[in-house]
Amino acid sequence: MSGLAEWLERNPAVGRWVRGRNAVIGMPYVWLLVFFMLPFLIVLKISVSEVEGVRFKDVLTFSDNLLQLTIKLGNYVFITQDDLYFKTYLSSVKYAAVTTVLCLAIGYPFAYFMARAKAAVQPTLLMLVMLPFWTSFLLRVYAWKGLLSEGGWVAGLLNTFGVDQLLLAAGLIPALGKYMNSPFSLVLGMTYTYLPFMILPLYGNLAKMDLRLLEAAADLGATPFTAFWKITVPMSRAGIIAGSMLVFIPCIGEFVIPELLGGPQTLMIGRVLWDEFFSNNDWPMASTVAVVMILLIIVPLVVFNHYQARAQESRS
Amino acid sequence: MAIAASPTKGSEVPAFLTIEDVVKDFGGGAVAVNHVSIDIAQGEVFALLGSSGCGKTTLLRMLAGFETPTSGRILLAGKDIADLAPYERPFNMMFQSYALFPHLTVWDNIAFGLRRDGMDKGKIAERVESMLKLVQLSKFGKRKPHQLSGGQQQRVALARCLAKRPQVLLLDEPLGALDKKLREETQIELVNIIEDVGVTCVMVTHDQEEAMTMASRIAVMSEGRVMQIGAPSDVYETPATRFVADFIGNVNLMDGTLVADEPDHCIVDCGDIQHFVGHGITGTAGMKVSVAVRPEKIHLSRHPPASEAGHESHGTGFNRAKGVVKNLAYFGSFTVYHVELEGGRLLKVSQNNTQRYRNDDLTWGDETWAHWSRQSQVVLTQ
Numbered sequence: 107m108s109g110l111a112e113w114l115e116r117n118p119a120v121g122r123w124v125r126g127r128n129a130v131i132g133m134p135y136v137w138l139l140v141f142f143m144l145p146f147l148i149v150l151k152i153s154v155s156e157v158e159g160v161r162f163k164d165v166l167t168f169s170d171n172l173l174q175l176t177i178k179l180g181n182y183v184f185i186t187q188d189d190l191y192f193k194t195y196l197s198s199v200k201y202a203a204v205t206t207v208l209c210l211a212i213g214y215p216f217a218y219f220m221a222r223a224k225a226a227v228q229p230t231l232l233m234l235v236m237l238p239f240w241t242s243f244l245l246r247v248y249a250w251k252g253l254l255s256e257g258g259w260v261a262g263l264l265n266t267f268g269v270d271q272l273l274l275a276a277g278l279i280p281a282l283g284k285y286m287n288s289p290f291s292l293v294l295g296m297t298y299t300y301l302p303f304m305i306l307p308l309y310g311n312l313a314k315m316d317l318r319l320l321e322a323a324a325d326l327g328a329t330p331f332t333a334f335w336k337i338t339v340p341m342s343r344a345g346i347i348a349g350s351m352l353v354f355i356p357c358i359g360e361f362v363i364p365e366l367l368g369g370p371q372t373l374m375i376g377r378v379l380w381d382e383f384f385s386n387n388d389w390p391m392a393s394t395v396a397v398v399m400i401l402l403i404i405v406p407l408v409v410f411n412h413y414q415a416r417a418q419e420s421r422s
Numbered sequence: 423m424a425i426a427a428s429p430t431k432g433s434e435v436p437a438f439l440t441i442e443d444v445v446k447d448f449g450g451g452a453v454a455v456n457h458v459s460i461d462i463a464q465g466e467v468f469a470l471l472g473s474s475g476c477g478k479t480t481l482l483r484m485l486a487g488f489e490t491p492t493s494g495r496i497l498l499a500g501k502d503i504a505d506l507a508p509y510e511r512p513f514n515m516m517f518q519s520y521a522l523f524p525h526l527t528v529w530d531n532i533a534f535g536l537r538r539d540g541m542d543k544g545k546i547a548e549r550v551e552s553m554l555k556l557v558q559l560s561k562f563g564k565r566k567p568h569q570l571s572g573g574q575q576q577r578v579a580l581a582r583c584l585a586k587r588p589q590v591l592l593l594d595e596p597l598g599a600l601d602k603k604l605r606e607e608t609q610i611e612l613v614n615i616i617e618d619v620g621v622t623c624v625m626v627t628h629d630q631e632e633a634m635t636m637a638s639r640i641a642v643m644s645e646g647r648v649m650q651i652g653a654p655s656d657v658y659e660t661p662a663t664r665f666v667a668d669f670i671g672n673v674n675l676m677d678g679t680l681v682a683d684e685p686d687h688c689i690v691d692c693g694d695i696q697h698f699v700g701h702g703i704t705g706t707a708g709m710k711v712s713v714a715v716r717p718e719k720i721h722l723s724r725h726p727p728a729s730e731a732g733h734e735s736h737g738t739g740f741n742r743a744k745g746v747v748k749n750l751a752y753f754g755s756f757t758v759y760h761v762e763l764e765g766g767r768l769l770k771v772s773q774n775n776t777q778r779y780r781n782d783d784l785t786w787g788d789e790t791w792a793h794w795s796r797q798s799q800v801v802l803t804q
Contacts, residue, residue: 321488322521324508326535326586336534340525 146400153393154178162390181394191378191395195402198375201289201364202357205296206304209353210346212297213304217345218338220305221312232309235302243299247366250295254285254367261285280369287369295367296357303356304349311345312338344414351410355403375399437461437497438622439485439590444494446480446646454480456646457494467616467623469637471630473669477646478626479594485624486515486592498589509538514583515592518599520575522567528554528578529563535586553581556615573604580612584619591616593625597632609635630670634658642666658716663804667714674720674769676713680705680801689740690801694765698740700796705803712802717772719798722759722784727793742793745769747784759784761792 114120154177155162167174185191220231238246253260264270265283273279278290285291315338323333339346361376368374375395382392439462446455455477462468470478483489485496487508495502503511514535522531532553536546554560557577567575576599583591596612597605613636616623627633633640634654642649642657642665649669650662661667664675678692683705690697690713697713705711721727727742748768749760754775761769769792784790 316519316521318517318519318521319523321486321508322515322517322523323534324488325486325513325515326582327509327538328534329509332538337523341523343525 146397149393149396152389153181153391153397155390157390178390181391182398184391185394185398191398194373194375194378195398197373198358199402201292201296201372201374202354202360204293205300205357206350206354208293208297209301209304210350213301213308213349214346216301217305217308217312220309221315228313235305235309238302244362247295247299247363250291250298250367251286254291254294256283280371287367287372289368289372292364292368292372295363296360299363300353300357303352307348307352308342308345311342311348315341347410347413351407355407358403359399436463438464438466438499439624440495440497440500441481441485442495442497444481444484444496445492446477446484446489447492453646455484455491458643458646458648460641460648460651462622462624464622465620466639467613467625467637469633469640470624470626470643471628471633471640471670472643473628476643478628478643481643482515482592482594482624482626485590486513487511512589513592514586514588514590515594516579516583516596518595520567520579520599522575522578522582524567526566527563528559528565528567528570531567531578532582532585535582539586549585553585556584556618557581572600573608576600576608580615584615584621587619588621591621591623593623595627595629596625596636597629598627605632612636642669644669660800661714661802664712664714664802667712667800667802672717672770672772674715674717675802676715676767678711678713680707680709680711682707687796688801694763694767695743696740697799697801698796699799699801703801703803705801709803714800714802715794715798717758717770718756718774720769720771720792720794722761722771722773722790722792724784724788724790726791741796741799742791743767743769744789744791747786747788747790750784750786759790761790763792 151165152162155165156176156178157163163176165176167176216235220228220235223231250260252258255261261283264273264285270279270282270285273285273288273290274282278293279285279288319337319341320333323337324330328336359376360374361380364372364374364377365380368377379392379395379399382388382395386392441458441460441462444455444458445453447453458477458481460468470481472478480489484491487503487506487510491504496504498512523534526534529550532550533546536549541549550563551560554563557580559574559577559581562570562574562578567578570578576596580596597608600608609632625633625637637654639651639653640657641651644665650657650666652660657666658670661670667673668675676692676695676697678690678695678697680703681689681691683702685702686700688699688702688705690699690711692713699713703711726744743761743763745761745763747759748762751758756772756774759771759773761771763769771792
């Protein structure tokens with residue numbers, strides 16, 4: 107420790123740079139570099155490595171004055187050829203998208219009325235939204251198994267209202283009265299789990315809105331309905347995007363919920379990843395799937411950041 | 423008779439917008455608007471003037487339809503509009519914060535109200551262009567509100583509420599968000615535009631200069647009640663009550679006793695000052711009254727002036743007092759002196775600086791005579 111301090115004393119420029127603002131800003135970047143970028147590069151390396159027995163060959167070798175870079179693209183080629191991967195990617199995106207739309211449909215009115223509620227009750231409402239986080243996520247998802255399986259009271263309730271006939275007609279459950287391990291139970295579980303992530307950014311956005319804008323709209327002849335669609339919704343775009351990204355991105359890679367509530371119909375990429383790693387023990391293949399998945403998630407993230415930047419620009 | 427119409431009664435104008443015995447009670451003790459009745463003529467610029475919390479904004483919001491009166495009626499050309507929702511009223515309001523839609527361009531902001539009326543596209547474009555021209559922002563149609571200066575935003579807000587050709591234009595502290603220099607320029611500009619358009623206008627302000635320069639008539643409000651309604655000069659020169667005299671401009675208020683009340687003059691004894699007032703009042707000798715004299719109507723001189731009118735009086739003579747300059751504040755175009763009289767009373771006097779430098783300028787500690795004419799006082803009985 108004293109060695110470092112002495113060294114910094116001898117190099118005041120470095121000392122100045124390391125201290126203060128740069129240190130604070132730098133810390134999360136160092137964290138991301140060490141715990142995200144580095145592992146990602148390792149995974150990337152594994153995905154293009156050849157396996158020799160139980161160990162990976164080096165990508166870069168130097169022997170006989172020959173520097174060799176060996177990149178095996180076989181796994182990537184294989185992914186594009188075997189339609190299992192393409193289908194599971196597509197199905198992951200589909201379930202994530204459906205979940206996002208449902209969360210938005212349920213979360214928007216929820217956040218809207220929360221933001222327009224009396225200021226005194228808002229903290230309580232906010233607390234109630236976050237209350238489920240106090241119980242383990244695994245436990246809450248597992249509880250749905252009991253509620254939805256035959257004899258579970260949510261299943262009973264759905265049966266009474268004849269919802270199962272509707273769901274069966276839509277092809278969302280395998281048979282009448284059987285809700286578990288179906289697209290229905292999967293989407294229900296994911297929507298249930300990710301709803302707070304939609305509500306919180308939307309609430310934050312809607313609560314900040316200047317209500318005089320709605321008065322101005324009314325004054326200019328807009329009915330409350332028109333004012334909602336022409337003023338409130340466009341102005342909450344940043345909140346909608348933030349909430350949607352917070353739901354969509356983790357949903358794509360979700361493993362636990364499909365494992366507990368999904369079924370044979372609902373193969374998602376998280377499951378494939380698991381199988382490649384732990385059942386097939388094919389690490390290069392698993393790494394390839396992981397890399398492609400990350401790329402798949404980065405695209406919506408870039409879109410999100412782009413809109414965030416634009417929204418910030420128009421606010422300033 | 424110099425005292426104007428009684429406080430809450432308007433002058434006789436054909437009413438276009440009538441506020442009839444309106445009360446707004448939010449509960450919790452204080453009544454925001456307390457039995458207010460005002461008649462506003464067509465084409466008039468009418469100002470509601472008062473300090474914050476006097477109920478002026480609540481009254482304006484009731485006109486716009488954002489609040490419902492607890493009791494009383496609001497009539498437009500004889501028709502009760504109290505039950506109409508804001509979007510059904512032919513009123514448009516310019517908000518203090520402008521409330522421009524930040525996600526829409528200037529052009530779309532102005533077109534917003536027109537689109538709600540289902541006007542066809544060609545007509546909307548024509549109207550928006552003419553509005554942009556009216557407020558001299560033709561080049562700024564494609565900008566977003568945050569890309570404009572405060573003054574430009576204010577003009578967009580004005581264009582937006584004029585675009586629908588409202589029957590009544592409501593202005594909430596129209597110049598409140600602008601700095602002083604810009605405010606003075608905009609006052610005149612705003613009045614010109616409103617007069618060009620010929621729209622009836624009700625404005626709310628706490629700034630008396632703004633009310634006086636822009637409005638044809640002013641209602642002075644306090645604690646939910648209208649204290650006086652009149653033209654700016656009426657309210658300033660013939661305030662009806664001590665409150666109004668004190669609220670509008672600067673004033674020297676002197677409590678005293680009515681000594682004599684003749685048809686052509688009256689005399690008020692304020693102890694250290696004897697007032698000879700050039701008009702009679704309806705009072706009886708011995709009643710308690712106040713005399714208000716504006717600082718600019720008092721003159722200062724080093725030598726004792728003649729006592730007013732040659733009437734005899736005891737003590738110092740009429741309409742004059744001897745004192746010492748206790749304090750002075752130089753404002754450039756005029757100077758305000760605080761003259762301490764021998765009895766300890768402080769008199770505010772303002773003198774125009776008509777010459778650049780004078781050798782006999784009064785300064786701290788100088789002895790001086792303050793005097794004023796018989797036409798300068800107002801006798802207040804309430």
